[in-house]
Amino acid sequence: MNDGNGEGNNPLDGQNAIMVQALAALAQALKNLQLALAQAPREQNIAQVLKFHGYRNENPTEWAKRFDATCLTNNWRAARQKDIAESFLDRLAFQ
Numbered sequence: 001m002n003d004g005n006g007e008g009n010n011p012l013d014g015q016n017a018i019m020v021q022a023l024a025a026l027a028q029a030l031k032n033l034q035l036a037l038a039q040a041p042r043e044q045n046i047a048q049v050l051k052f053h054g055y056r057n058e059n060p061t062e063w064a065k066r067f068d069a070t071c072l073t074n075n076w077r078a079a080r081q082k083d084i085a086e087s088f089l090d091r092l093a094f095q
Contacts, residue, residue, distance in 0.1 A: 043080075047073040053090040 047070040052063045067088070071081050 041075040043076055044074050049088045051088050051090055054092045
Protein backbone atom coordinates (compact mmCIF):
# COMPACT_ATOMS: atom_id res chain seq x y z
CA MET A 1 0.00 0.00 0.00
CA ASN A 2 1.27 3.48 -0.83
CA ASP A 3 0.67 6.41 1.55
CA GLY A 4 1.20 9.02 -1.15
CA ASN A 5 4.72 10.12 -0.24
CA GLY A 6 6.46 7.59 -2.45
CA GLU A 7 7.32 5.19 0.38
CA GLY A 8 5.57 1.84 0.65
CA ASN A 9 3.84 0.81 3.84
CA ASN A 10 4.34 -2.90 3.33
CA PRO A 11 4.28 -4.99 6.57
CA LEU A 12 6.61 -7.48 4.88
CA ASP A 13 9.40 -4.87 4.95
CA GLY A 14 9.47 -5.07 8.76
CA GLN A 15 9.47 -8.87 8.68
CA ASN A 16 12.26 -8.87 6.14
CA ALA A 17 14.32 -6.59 8.37
CA ILE A 18 13.79 -8.94 11.32
CA MET A 19 14.81 -11.92 9.17
CA VAL A 20 17.94 -10.11 7.99
CA GLN A 21 18.89 -9.33 11.61
CA ALA A 22 18.23 -12.93 12.70
CA LEU A 23 20.31 -14.34 9.85
CA ALA A 24 23.16 -11.92 10.59
CA ALA A 25 23.10 -12.98 14.27
CA LEU A 26 23.10 -16.66 13.25
CA ALA A 27 26.03 -16.13 10.88
CA GLN A 28 28.01 -14.41 13.64
CA ALA A 29 27.22 -17.21 16.11
CA LEU A 30 28.43 -19.83 13.62
CA LYS A 31 31.61 -17.85 13.00
CA ASN A 32 32.25 -17.65 16.77
CA LEU A 33 31.66 -21.39 17.12
CA GLN A 34 34.06 -22.13 14.30
CA LEU A 35 36.75 -20.00 15.96
CA ALA A 36 36.18 -21.69 19.33
CA LEU A 37 36.49 -25.15 17.79
CA ALA A 38 39.67 -24.18 15.97
CA GLN A 39 41.24 -23.00 19.23
CA ALA A 40 40.19 -26.03 21.31
CA PRO A 41 43.01 -28.46 22.05
CA ARG A 42 42.73 -31.62 19.99
CA GLU A 43 43.16 -35.09 21.35
CA GLN A 44 46.46 -36.59 20.35
CA ASN A 45 48.47 -39.72 20.91
CA ILE A 46 51.85 -38.33 21.91
CA ALA A 47 52.48 -40.33 25.08
CA GLN A 48 51.84 -44.05 25.19
CA VAL A 49 50.09 -46.04 27.93
CA LEU A 50 51.42 -49.46 28.86
CA LYS A 51 48.88 -52.23 29.25
CA PHE A 52 48.12 -53.15 32.87
CA HIS A 53 47.98 -56.91 33.38
CA GLY A 54 47.42 -57.13 37.12
CA TYR A 55 50.58 -59.09 37.81
CA ARG A 56 52.05 -59.00 41.31
CA ASN A 57 55.04 -56.97 40.17
CA GLU A 58 52.76 -54.23 38.72
CA ASN A 59 51.72 -51.32 40.93
CA PRO A 60 48.18 -50.17 40.12
CA THR A 61 48.72 -46.80 41.79
CA GLU A 62 51.80 -46.09 39.70
CA TRP A 63 49.97 -47.20 36.55
CA ALA A 64 47.07 -44.85 37.38
CA LYS A 65 49.48 -41.94 37.93
CA ARG A 66 51.16 -42.60 34.58
CA PHE A 67 47.77 -42.90 32.91
CA ASP A 68 46.68 -39.52 34.36
CA ALA A 69 49.88 -37.91 33.10
CA THR A 70 49.33 -39.45 29.67
CA CYS A 71 45.76 -38.10 29.61
CA LEU A 72 47.07 -34.57 30.20
CA THR A 73 49.80 -34.93 27.60
CA ASN A 74 47.41 -36.28 24.97
CA ASN A 75 44.55 -33.86 25.79
CA TRP A 76 42.16 -36.77 26.35
CA ARG A 77 38.77 -35.45 27.50
CA ALA A 78 37.64 -36.48 30.97
CA ALA A 79 34.45 -37.98 29.55
CA ARG A 80 36.52 -40.48 27.52
CA GLN A 81 39.22 -41.34 30.03
CA LYS A 82 37.35 -44.24 31.64
CA ASP A 83 36.78 -45.92 28.28
CA ILE A 84 40.38 -45.33 27.29
CA ALA A 85 41.66 -46.73 30.59
CA GLU A 86 39.54 -49.86 30.19
CA SER A 87 41.13 -50.49 26.81
CA PHE A 88 44.56 -50.73 28.48
CA LEU A 89 43.50 -53.25 31.12
CA ASP A 90 44.28 -56.87 30.42
CA ARG A 91 41.44 -59.34 30.81
CA LEU A 92 42.51 -60.38 34.33
CA ALA A 93 43.06 -56.80 35.47
CA PHE A 94 39.73 -55.69 33.99
CA GLN A 95 37.82 -58.16 36.17
